[in-house]
Amino acid sequence: MNAVLLEARAIAKHFGGVKALTDVSLTIRQGEIYGLIGPNGAGKTTFFNVLTGLYHPDGGDLLFAGEKLEASAPHKVAKRGIARTFQNIRLFGNMTAMENVMVGRHARTHAGVLGAVMHDRRTTAEEAAIRRRAEELLHYVNIADRADDLARHLSYGDQRRLEIARALATDPKLLALDEPAAGMNGTETAGLRELIEGIRRDGITVLLIEHDVKLVMGLCDRVAVLDYGQKICEDVPAVVQKDPKVIEAYLGGSVA
Amino acid sequence: MMARQSLFERLRHDKRAAIAATVLMGLALAVFPFVIGSSLGNSWLRIIDFAMLYIMLALGLNIVVGFAGLLDMGYIAFYAVGAYLYALLASPHFGLHLPVWLIIPAGAALAGLFGALLGAPTLRLRGDYLAIVTLGFGEIVRIFMNNLNAPINITNGPQGISGIDPIHLGGITLAKPLTFLGYAIPSLHAYYYLFLALALLIVFVTIRLENSRIGRAWVAIREDEIAAKACGINTRNIKLLAFTMGASFGGVAGGLFAGFQGFVSPESFNLMESVMVLCMVVLGGMGNIPGVILGGILLTILPEVFRHGAGPLQIAVFGKILLDPEALRMLLFGLALVVVMLYRPAGLWPSTTRRREFRGESATDVLKEGE
Ligand SMILES: Nc1ncnc2c1ncn2[C@@H]1O[C@H](COP(=O)(O)OP(=O)(O)OP(=O)(O)O)[C@@H](O)[C@H]1O
Ligand SMILES: [Mg+2]
Numbered sequence: 281m282n283a284v285l286l287e288a289r290a291i292a293k294h295f296g297g298v299k300a301l302t303d304v305s306l307t308i309r310q311g312e313i314y315g316l317i318g319p320n321g322a323g324k325t326t327f328f329n330v331l332t333g334l335y336h337p338d339g340g341d342l343l344f345a346g347e348k349l350e351a352s353a354p355h356k357v358a359k360r361g362i363a364r365t366f367q368n369i370r371l372f373g374n375m376t377a378m379e380n381v382m383v384g385r386h387a388r389t390h391a392g393v394l395g396a397v398m399h400d401r402r403t404t405a406e407e408a409a410i411r412r413r414a415e416e417l418l419h420y421v422n423i424a425d426r427a428d429d430l431a432r433h434l435s436y437g438d439q440r441r442l443e444i445a446r447a448l449a450t451d452p453k454l455l456a457l458d459e460p461a462a463g464m465n466g467t468e469t470a471g472l473r474e475l476i477e478g479i480r481r482d483g484i485t486v487l488l489i490e491h492d493v494k495l496v497m498g499l500c501d502r503v504a505v506l507d508y509g510q511k512i513c514e515d516v517p518a519v520v521q522k523d524p525k526v527i528e529a530y531l532g533g534s535v536a
Numbered sequence: 537m538m539a540r541q542s543l544f545e546r547l548r549h550d551k552r553a554a555i556a557a558t559v560l561m562g563l564a565l566a567v568f569p570f571v572i573g574s575s576l577g578n579s580w581l582r583i584i585d586f587a588m589l590y591i592m593l594a595l596g597l598n599i600v601v602g603f604a605g606l607l608d609m610g611y612i613a614f615y616a617v618g619a620y621l622y623a624l625l626a627s628p629h630f631g632l633h634l635p636v637w638l639i640i641p642a643g644a645a646l647a648g649l650f651g652a653l654l655g656a657p658t659l660r661l662r663g664d665y666l667a668i669v670t671l672g673f674g675e676i677v678r679i680f681m682n683n684l685n686a687p688i689n690i691t692n693g694p695q696g697i698s699g700i701d702p703i704h705l706g707g708i709t710l711a712k713p714l715t716f717l718g719y720a721i722p723s724l725h726a727y728y729y730l731f732l733a734l735a736l737l738i739v740f741v742t743i744r745l746e747n748s749r750i751g752r753a754w755v756a757i758r759e760d761e762i763a764a765k766a767c768g769i770n771t772r773n774i775k776l777l778a779f780t781m782g783a784s785f786g787g788v789a790g791g792l793f794a795g796f797q798g799f800v801s802p803e804s805f806n807l808m809e810s811v812m813v814l815c816m817v818v819l820g821g822m823g824n825i826p827g828v829i830l831g832g833i834l835l836t837i838l839p840e841v842f843r844h845g846a847g848p849l850q851i852a853v854f855g856k857i858l859l860d861p862e863a864l865r866m867l868l869f870g871l872a873l874v875v876v877m878l879y880r881p882a883g884l885w886p887s888t889t890r891r892r893e894f895r896g897e898s899a900t901d902v903l904k905e906g907e
Binding site: 373386391 | 748751766
């Protein structure tokens, strides 16, 4: 069994009276694809926001690669090796696809004002490396032909891919995807699935929020289910699918 | 627009054409003051010199507003800081006469520090809120300049500081005509060359910054601050850097202004001036360096054209002056702004990307519920 990459311990987060997360504990192992599912409003995205430092948790803590993650410090979280995409795509719309991915290299590069102005050898080399890596990643997610287009002009599916490329540019150990298949058609979803499998083959652990049950069950090694901010189940897909609490949560959700 | 753009493309790819264009441009800029001086006279030459200063200011503010997307309404405060530093260190007021090569960089540094001071408490603010706080900051600086004459007289209050040393380097002063290879170069021309050189330097620095890791981080923050954070950008530091860099350009321009004018008073740094520089940035084409330069030139020159033209034009048409040219000037100027913003909302010369995709709304930077 692989080493633990991320351990969430009793994470709590509430908004006024709404308990978005209550004592959520999960363990994600190195190299796995870990699914996080649950009905609408279950707290999945909130968990991502706490994990990536955008929200300050009201309780609990996160251990990443054996060390505590600092709360409320998104840029430090990125530097530690957690990258993410957003449920409602957040690209830099008026930058080109290429530039979007280049921004993703920020945390792994160093040039400051002086280097930028003087163009010393180190800065030019670094800039060339940023460009090369960005090109590679655009190829990797299969949108190299759109490199010079504004992000906002890409198709929906390509925007999702671009967001993944930008996240990968930060050299993450853990890639957290928030509903990457939302709004995609069958072929696009199949392509996405291949992409995610490839990412895992490259040694990156994936945390996946997804409503597409087929995708989750086919792709994930383990799945956790959230309902009303609580983890009600965590196991391999075959077991999760049969869990009465899970069925109840989903049926209850869809009936209501 | 199209033709100009393809010309740029050509220059980018053809080295020889680029060199030829640069030489031609250089020659044109070199003879420009002589053409203006002999055809329109010295008052216009002064206006051109001021245009150079405004270009520097507009480029500085462009870093904050155009690149990083932070609406700063008090930018003129940094111009004031640079100007007052020069005035205090090189005038009879304190009896100090420090060399220019020391004061101008010091002015840039001090203005940069003020930029950071303004930036630090406003990091969480955006849009309208940021505009109001920065507006207040600009006014506070001006009011300080106005009142720091008692109990200890530092700024000489509303009277301002006069008798400021003209800009001088080594033994050469720009206040008197220079002789160069047997030619006499009048003072205003000499100032023009100095300001042009520094404006070009600032253009160069801005272009380099724009195409760098830092420049991309600024634009990323403008486009989506939350995504920028998730990409590992320390948005606090990068925003402070934008405020600092932008302010330091203002500090340089301020120092030059003090030496050129020989006199500074708080009046020169009022809210209207901040608005004017902001207009240069917005009207020219926010975020696009050539556009901002164009904005700086046009908004310095247009009001003067209206001022000089309004009187004679009325006499020619009506036989007498019906409206005070000074009032008419602002009226026409306001009208021009409205027309431009209606018909070219992305500015006169927007960047290619903004031209393709101008949108009025700004990116949302709050995590919406469940996003
Ligand atoms: N910023 C916020 N302010 C107030 N309430 C919030 C906020 N973010 C989330 N919530 C609430 O927390 C709960 C969990 O929301 P969350 O977005 O995490 O759900 P989700 O599982 O991602 O749902 P979906 O599948 O619809 O994306 C919801 O009740 C939501 O209304
Ligand atoms: Mg969600």
